[in-house]
Amino acid sequence: MSDTDLQLHPLRALRLFCLLAFSWLAGCAAPFNPDERLTVDVPPRATVAGVPLIQQEAFYCGPTSIAMVMQWSGHDVTQDDIASLAFSPGAGGTYLADMIGSARRKGQLAVEINNFDALLSEIGAGHPVIVFQNLGLGVAPVWHYGVVTGYDLQKDEVYLNSGQLEQMVMPFALFERTWRRGDFWGLVVLPPDDLPVSVSETKVLQAAAALERVEQYRSAETLYETGAARWPGNWLWQFGLGNARYAQGDLRGARQALRQARRIAPDIPEIRNNLAQVESEL
């Protein structure tokens, strides 16, 4: 008995030391200053309504996060549905790449973000954001996915649906530390008729092409249409639209889109090639 105590003692000391070190760090960490940390204007507070709170099963924080966001946008999916596409049992968790991939295989627009500008802009635009956090320490990581559903700069609070039935509320400085240890990785998952506000056009284009790659042609078509309306001067949207329609056997629709692409950019060989191909099959 006393042996056990002796063996445990150094461990306890170490843990105490870690806690002390942590609270010292916490005490010294500068409070989150929005003026310093943000380069864009965001509303002082914002909340995304209608994101459900789902109790996660063990290790299913990743699949649960995607399920919460997809239920918010009106899809009937469970954490188990997503887990079958994303979870790695051997790792006891879900890899970042599988988070993106599973959302796309469910026909969603999925793009990464990596800073507070983008995070708060998306929340302000009414889009929930999945974040990757280390809730432990660098030396003893506790990896976790949660969904940011709101924030209030004045109250210094970040609101998360975090795999529990109760909403999690974190001060900005603590949220920042946990998110920084996750390299500020965030994922915006939206239905393909709703565009993220903080992401470059090229990244959205690539996300659309990724939907083609996983044969979600209907979703890809919707996203290309949405992008074409937002960025009408870029022929790539019409080009992708043509390809997505062709893949679904809609030759007339494909021709219409590719002709529109050719009107925008008359000299692109790829457009002429695909248009000729579609016309030869009509």
Next chain:
Amino acid sequence: MGFFKLTKTGIAIALSAQLMLSTTAVTMVQAEMLGTDAAISKYAQHSDRSFLMGELQREEVRAQIVALGVDPAEAEARLAALSDAEVASIVTQMENDSAGADIIGTLFTIFIILLVTDILCLTRIFNFTRCVR
């Protein structure tokens, strides 16, 4: 003579047939839909740092950098140290240099590797990089 003529005609027919066949084969290879992915890689603007960083993460680029005796983390740190304007000029230069070429292929990989080695003062290929030492 008639025999030779016949043979000549035969050869001519055979050759024309072969020519036609091979032309058809080439046309058939070309007659397919070109993918959106490749078009985006070739034409879309990549004017941001994360794009260059993403290239550095690629396994083949990383392996080459390590083979050159460079720590990939250091390469990233050096790239991160460049200003936005410098990154923008690198990307513009890259797009100009690779215009008309298949920039997703080997050429592009080599470009990124040389870019890194230039920044690390191991090479001096591009006039828009400055050696950080």
